[in-house]
Amino acid sequence: MLSNRTDRKFPRVIIIGGGFGGIEVAKNLKDKEVEVLLLDRNNYHTFQPLLYQVATGTLAADSIAFPLRKMFKSQKNFHFRIAEVESIDTDNKIVQTDVGDFDYDYLVVATGATTNFFGNQQIAKYALPMKSVKEALDIRSYVLQNLEEAVLKPAAEDRKPHLNFVIVGGGPTGVELSGAIAEIRNNILVKDYPELSMDEMNVYLVEGQDRVLAPLSTQAQTKAKLYLEELGVKVLLQVSVTGYDGNAITFADGRSIETKTVIWGAGVAGQFPAGFDKEIIQRGNRIQTDTQCRVTGLDAVYAIGDVSAHMSEELPRGLPGVAPVASQQGAYVAEHIVKILNKQTPAPFKYFDKGSMATVGRNKAVVDMGKIRFQGFFAWFVWMFVHLVSIFGFRNKLVTFTNWAVKYFTTNGGIRLIIHKYNRPAPETKEKESTTV
Amino acid sequence: MLSNRTDRKFPRVIIIGGGFGGIEVAKNLKDKEVEVLLLDRNNYHTFQPLLYQVATGTLAADSIAFPLRKMFKSQKNFHFRIAEVESIDTDNKIVQTDVGDFDYDYLVVATGATTNFFGNQQIAKYALPMKSVKEALDIRSYVLQNLEEAVLKPAAEDRKPHLNFVIVGGGPTGVELSGAIAEIRNNILVKDYPELSMDEMNVYLVEGQDRVLAPLSTQAQTKAKLYLEELGVKVLLQVSVTGYDGNAITFADGRSIETKTVIWGAGVAGQFPAGFDKEIIQRGNRIQTDTQCRVTGLDAVYAIGDVSAHMSEELPRGLPGVAPVASQQGAYVAEHIVKILNKQTPAPFKYFDKGSMATVGRNKAVVDMGKIRFQGFFAWFVWMFVHLVSIFGFRNKLVTFTNWAVKYFTTNGGIRLIIHKYNRPAPETKEKESTTV
Numbered sequence: 001m002l003s004n005r006t007d008r009k010f011p012r013v014i015i016i017g018g019g020f021g022g023i024e025v026a027k028n029l030k031d032k033e034v035e036v037l038l039l040d041r042n043n044y045h046t047f048q049p050l051l052y053q054v055a056t057g058t059l060a061a062d063s064i065a066f067p068l069r070k071m072f073k074s075q076k077n078f079h080f081r082i083a084e085v086e087s088i089d090t091d092n093k094i095v096q097t098d099v100g101d102f103d104y105d106y107l108v109v110a111t112g113a114t115t116n117f118f119g120n121q122q123i124a125k126y127a128l129p130m131k132s133v134k135e136a137l138d139i140r141s142y143v144l145q146n147l148e149e150a151v152l153k154p155a156a157e158d159r160k161p162h163l164n165f166v167i168v169g170g171g172p173t174g175v176e177l178s179g180a181i182a183e184i185r186n187n188i189l190v191k192d193y194p195e196l197s198m199d200e201m202n203v204y205l206v207e208g209q210d211r212v213l214a215p216l217s218t219q220a221q222t223k224a225k226l227y228l229e230e231l232g233v234k235v236l237l238q239v240s241v242t243g244y245d246g247n248a249i250t251f252a253d254g255r256s257i258e259t260k261t262v263i264w265g266a267g268v269a270g271q272f273p274a275g276f277d278k279e280i281i282q283r284g285n286r287i288q289t290d291t292q293c294r295v296t297g298l299d300a301v302y303a304i305g306d307v308s309a310h311m312s313e314e315l316p317r318g319l320p321g322v323a324p325v326a327s328q329q330g331a332y333v334a335e336h337i338v339k340i341l342n343k344q345t346p347a348p349f350k351y352f353d354k355g356s357m358a359t360v361g362r363n364k365a366v367v368d369m370g371k372i373r374f375q376g377f378f379a380w381f382v383w384m385f386v387h388l389v390s391i392f393g394f395r396n397k398l399v400t401f402t403n404w405a406v407k408y409f410t411t412n413g414g415i416r417l418i419i420h421k422y423n424r425p426a427p428e429t430k431e432k433e434s435t436t437v
Numbered sequence: 438m439l440s441n442r443t444d445r446k447f448p449r450v451i452i453i454g455g456g457f458g459g460i461e462v463a464k465n466l467k468d469k470e471v472e473v474l475l476l477d478r479n480n481y482h483t484f485q486p487l488l489y490q491v492a493t494g495t496l497a498a499d500s501i502a503f504p505l506r507k508m509f510k511s512q513k514n515f516h517f518r519i520a521e522v523e524s525i526d527t528d529n530k531i532v533q534t535d536v537g538d539f540d541y542d543y544l545v546v547a548t549g550a551t552t553n554f555f556g557n558q559q560i561a562k563y564a565l566p567m568k569s570v571k572e573a574l575d576i577r578s579y580v581l582q583n584l585e586e587a588v589l590k591p592a593a594e595d596r597k598p599h600l601n602f603v604i605v606g607g608g609p610t611g612v613e614l615s616g617a618i619a620e621i622r623n624n625i626l627v628k629d630y631p632e633l634s635m636d637e638m639n640v641y642l643v644e645g646q647d648r649v650l651a652p653l654s655t656q657a658q659t660k661a662k663l664y665l666e667e668l669g670v671k672v673l674l675q676v677s678v679t680g681y682d683g684n685a686i687t688f689a690d691g692r693s694i695e696t697k698t699v700i701w702g703a704g705v706a707g708q709f710p711a712g713f714d715k716e717i718i719q720r721g722n723r724i725q726t727d728t729q730c731r732v733t734g735l736d737a738v739y740a741i742g743d744v745s746a747h748m749s750e751e752l753p754r755g756l757p758g759v760a761p762v763a764s765q766q767g768a769y770v771a772e773h774i775v776k777i778l779n780k781q782t783p784a785p786f787k788y789f790d791k792g793s794m795a796t797v798g799r800n801k802a803v804v805d806m807g808k809i810r811f812q813g814f815f816a817w818f819v820w821m822f823v824h825l826v827s828i829f830g831f832r833n834k835l836v837t838f839t840n841w842a843v844k845y846f847t848t849n850g851g852i853r854l855i856i857h858k859y860n861r862p863a864p865e866t867k868e869k870e871s872t873t874v
Contacts, residue, residue, distance in 0.1 A: 069629035103857040192506035
């Protein structure tokens, strides 16, 4: 099915990872004289910016995930395999996976980032991450499971940990997720759970710095915090988490919150297969590259997106871990490979920053586009438009739009099914045994 | 939260199961002087007639499942608990569950049916059933997993078991499912898997009787078989399955088919909690009732829908296991309880048969409405209309319609994500070890 190295007509480019970076490499190699092989552990691309809407039940998983084979069905030089890449042998130019070995002429590592618990095993065990569709669905189930648990407890004291929701990390993920969970309380809890009181359910957003949305403008930060508080989110700034045993989260200032649900959006770290020199691994477990996205010390191996630390004199801290960086690097690397094959000299990669945005809730968003900054209804509208045009596939656009429209006009459109129950490990500390019906 | 038996204002009706029967009981008790408590192991109602569209990726799970709390959010006397009912103590009128005991004044057992493997442990282990949303999603994942496996095998011989799909049972489930899987091959396989040939993928429908859709008219049966064959389904009639070891399915006539995928739609059996007298359990593991849907020998306990064997002189074999029977019995039982409370005398239950229909594929369906029988495009249109108006919820109708419309105009609208991988037990017989990439 795939060609052998000896009788191959065109050089093979292997791309590991079908995220924003990987798919741009593949797309921009269409009709070029290369064989493209994309490897991913899933058969779909995940539109990560809308994962929180899957977690909070606004969108079905199918609306933000796009089958990779379908995406490239008209690209003749494209091949795909579901594979877990175990290691890379850069000397022999071979990628070793759970379904066999693949040899390459050019390799693009676009494996992205995973949740960073900063070495805290206890938090890693009990807190919920949100980096994949499966994890987003787990959050959705688990929030509902806790509401159902709460209904079974006659004493308010016993309901408390099930009705406190703590989101750690004041970046876009934390802001959007806490806003959406607060909206669930305001719109859905009151209707679906008449036996519970709205005041009993608390949503906390915990951030170590003195502001949310650190990379955005002060104006956006202030408004985002205001919007969150309007929705009823308790924003705790300059608070650092020290532990979470599954029953209560503790903070450095001695305070704690009884809760069954801690969602961790406080950091990411690069993830990549074995085979890279430890010397070139930078802060945040990212692979160091030169200004042409090539892995330091290796000739035909590129690293792009969240897994890469793009080092240059102008950018000593690298580039931000956002989708546009990955996409632009992906397109750049495809062009780079073609130039090398044509014996041309490629120019260094330049990042074009189109701006940042985050949404907090219905009619509430913040947008920074260079010096142009706006918030509120129009920002929310721009946010929706940008995300809708960015989602792949006509069906996904249509279904997403339908869901958003229904949600907007009814405030009751959410998906609240527990299809795959989330089984969290049992807490280390003993729970009070008080369940009665 | 729930009242105690001693200080309860109104008698409590417990309904076990939120299927077609259970929800009709609850709905028809709105504003009546009873307390309604619905118990289900899931927090949603499943629209079973469209499960096969979830299995084949036309619809998202969320389109055919409806949260029970949402369904009854404006019904004041309605209560709901997610609970696995373990047993019933009819002497003390108590339902025992995994979340505690609940006492009742009236009990409605609407627990439905589960897949019947007729005692064959091997088939039960390896074949896939399709009675729940989770099982439908498993089928979706597993079909795609097999296509991905096939792509990894350079020898056609090794691809074969991954590309043979066998559906057992020529009832509506088997007919609709085999038609839809054949459509996947015809429309999607050719586009998404250019490395595979369409001829390699075979869809078999296996039925023990000499016709498909046994309860329908001869006209409908003939047309349904023709439609299936037009789509390329190999319909095997008068063939009974003797075994399936995970690698090959064997038939009584000595033939066998190498396959990794057997979907079992050949029979159902009632499922209910412990606590019923063995004497009253009828064929198909169903609970015997009188003509008023009351469980034989018990006064305040009803059984309705697939779990019940409604015995009368006119209907010695009971009623068919279809949604309209359950719905009509549900409405009847609600009225029955109200009449008893008002000291009125209820009439026996009468089933009103509105007809039967099944769809085979695009523009292909069969409809029997008494003497009126039609097939083809109009039947398909009627089928769509009936199912669309029957699905609960405005959002579900809209999203389902959008998906159907996109599918109709593009023949490429399917959802083909493997989100939760299906792990089938390893076959007992050894597989040839030939995987290379």
